[in-house]
Amino acid sequence: MIDSLNLPAITDEMTFFSFMSLTSVLNGQTGFQISKTLLGNGSAGTRLDFPSHLTNFCSNTAYAYGYPIDIALSHTVLPFYIAFRPSNFARECVQIMSGNSVETLKFKLGLPPAHLKDIAFLKYCPVCFEEDISSLGIGYWHRAHQLPSSQVCAKHSLALEEISLRENGADKNTLMLPSRHTPSVSICHGSTINQLFAISVISKNILHHNLPNGFNPKQLQNAYLHGLNQQGFLTKRGQIRASHFMLRLEQYFAHLKDIPVYERLLRSENIPYFLKLIRKPRGYYNPVAHVLLIQFLFGTWELFNSVYLWESQFQLDLDTEPVLQAIEIDDHLIEISQRHAAGESLSSLADIFEYDLGTLMRKLGKSGLVTINRRPKKLTQEILEQIEGLLDEGHQLKHIQNITSLSKATIDRVLCSHPDIKRQWETKRAERMRDAKRNELNALIEVNPEYSKSDIKMAISTAIKWLSSNDAQWLNQIYKSIPDKKVERIDHQKRQRIDWQKRDVECLSALRMLGHFELECWERLKPPIFLRRLPALSFTPRLEKLPQSKQWIFEELKRMQNLKV
Template identity: 25%
Template sequence: MTGSSYSPELNNDELLYSWVGRFAEHNADEDAKDLMYMLLGSRNAILSVDLPCGIDRIEHALGPKFPYANANDAIERGTQYPFHRPFLGLDVNQFALERMRSGGSDLKIKMGLVANRFGASAALRFCPICLETELRQWGYGIWHRSHNLPGVTCCTKHVVLLKIGTNPTKTSHRATVVRPPRFIDAGRVERAGRGQLRLGTLCVGALNLCMPAIDPITRVTLYRDQAERRGYCDDNGRVLFFSLACDIAYRYDGFEGSALQQRLLSTTKYPMRWLEDLFVRPDRSLHPICHLLLIEQLWGHLDSFYTALQTALPARLDEKDGRHLHAIVEPKRTCDIASIDDISLSCRAAADLLGVSVNTVVLHRNKKGLYIRARPKKIFREVVVVIKQELLRGRTATEISRDLSVSLSSVHRIRAVLNADLHRMAASAKEKKKRIYRADWLLLLEQHHHAVNARTARPELYAWLYRNDPEWLLKENAGHRRPPSTMGRVDWVARDREFCTSAVKYLRKILANPYRSRISRTMLRRFLGEATISANSSKLPMLMRLESRLCEPIQVFAKIRIDRAIASLKTDGFPLDLWRIQRLAGLGFLSKENVKFAEQRIGLG
């Protein structure tokens, strides 16, 4: 990198974003666009605070001045990716690593951070005590990873609330690398609450623990088993989400003081609705805070969860060729992978040798059609035949498990073997349904003649066809479109006479009211149709002349109001003073003409 002669030392818990800012400052790179061009190859590039992309380019540009061992080390120690990693799907994790190394602009969208309503970006935060200490010892401050984690509002070291700095995603700062304040008054600090400190400690602990990526199925199995052990399941094995939500909210004081309080407690009807998604929709990308809150409630500490994770599934095998897709921990023993196909070994023995679960071995052998020793105490071959028949009939695994009194995992193992047949049956059923729905739609088109009317009659039928058979639907609708509207020409002479007649009738009705308001052009047009008259005033000459004659000037109506006031004062027996008349008439002031008129009316009285 030409012109850069000094590489500052990397500090513990410092963001890569913070180090780049100090690097630019020490090398006098004041122009942020030039800095981005040198580091990322584009003047329009933006360096993300928490999940920066294009780290391979930064490493290549800096060469030996790069403060990390390599790009992977930078991702591990200079970004917040380790905080998100355990709670993303394996494919999303692979995508995230590729984007952070090679570059791209859709990383947070793919990770679900944009859609989960927790906020994909936030203002930078700092601890005033930490910053004051750094300025005194080093002469500069840094942005800490632990201070800028989502949901963290306090410094876990000094137990004080963090200060809010600049938001680098704002338009005025998007092209710059924001630096921490150079001056700080650490004397004015606020102590953190119990719930804020607990949540901050939990998030920082998850970041420092550096847990690996976890398969969603493995994760939800651990959640469900631990929930049952802790008494959060009923007799039928269903999770008691309401009880779980109440205990978590109580543990964190209702998330008081947290910027994410409203999102964590939503919705009003189903508080902490995201808890159900953690169990029912494991593939959905939920925010790490949701997982961490559940983990601490069920296990009490992250280390306990990590221990349970290591003992649950040491490795996950590819169902197709038996290779390791993702090693969560090292296998118990090194063993030839061919042991999984050795039928002289029981499924449990093979699982122990390979360091995998028994379910993995059973599923693999079922798919290959290998012999599996029957387990009479668990499930007989006759029951297996019945389960296959029920699955092919279209019944769900839950229904079969309940009716035949077998475990849900046993039904799913058998179902995995029949996946191809079930997919063919589903495709066949869909084609049959499509033929029926096509016939129904053609009948509707014959009855209603127009596609719009048919859609109004059967909106659910239209929606299904539009999702599953759009080409055929649009082709058929093309011949049943509603003919274009052909409105006749307007006879403006007759319309002009109609407006004049209506205006005179309306005027007589208004004049019959002794407490009427002033007759104005706006009043008449509102009654007749203001939009039509304003747009076609040139075609209505009679109405325009009539409006000029009927409208009352403000001065004329003021005299009418004076007459009303005088009559009211006489009726109530009050003196006919000018100030009383003015007040009762509601006039701001009396002109000379109005004063003369009022005196004449009083003299006549």
């Protein structure tokens, strides 16, 4: 079946999608049929960016077009996305493209699994298209034009034309070549052509592996710092003027915010993202961000290339003797390191001293005051065995966190996934806690044999409370040998808080001043006839507490009764 196919030659700038489209035209077959024949899968060769099943393709074509790595690095846009990654990452990506699925590759590259609304776009330069027609008789898609940061042809400085493919979301295996009769749309306007042209040139050089001596994170960082220094964004001590840098960057690219590929990167809240490219170049970042930063700091690829090449000579370790450098250490860092060693968390200390947590960790690491264990990115079998061993011994989760540098949530997941280990850990933890509390109580009794039960409770109240709840039988046995504290009680004479005798004299004086008065018709000969006629006293009279006043009132009542008779 393969022997009957007419296979075209593949040029340097031709994408693999163009090769498959040209093969489809020459043989009059659909994209699904061609892909099924050459790659063993109907959709593997119809993808616009990263084909899969490259091992099958190379073997079916007798390696006439090279090996999978040749196809991946020379006829796809993969080199653009791995330019600022380690060399072993490229091998992993090619291995994925040689297999049966590229969804994992898109995840590793930080790309969405599919185009928005299943609508794909292809770009071409009208002048390049006419040149291809003149030389080859047919036009094709150029790799450099398909880069996300290419809106202008890097050769002719013309705005690229964009063609939408698979607009209805169906027929995902459609193959297409550029044509004069296909409707297209210009993707940028004249006011941004010059800047977009410079960006396209930088993108094309990155695609063609033109980074001298390959990727080196330290070398790239030094090149960026050189560019910052030339632009006046560094202080005399080498610190980045962050606010000034972000303001200038946002203003410089303000007119590019309307272009979809730059809209998200150039939002005001995402501008600090560019600082990470300088401070931590070893991480993975969107390559478009690198393109924008290079264009902002250096303007042209040639200048950046020369600076990057110049910095490479400083990466050679020509002096094997250690160099001791005096590091200026802030007083706050010394205090933070001491408090962290005492058990305080770095996040709380960062809030107290108004540090960014990442900046604080970086400064502590450079000063050598604290050794900060980085959290493992993967839960390896070795780490899992270490966790299980610590759990078997009954250690507290906080102690396990400090040893393994793992989060509490990760350790909880290990516990929940191993019920037997969890039960054993709970038993061992209770035993370790019990032994610790017992030892604490025994040590206190040994040092202070004269202590009574109440003294012990006051000295180690937390331990006694735990033992009372979880080890009451043992605690009662210990209490039997401890005498109760003898308290000598002193009898205190009760002292009245109110001087009723003084009140009695005051009330009696007021009663004697009443004199003669007439009774109302409704009044009866009872003590209230006197009490209600008393002037305002400093207290409310209670006759049971006022014996003299009570006696005087009853004598008056008796006298009034005799007069009535």
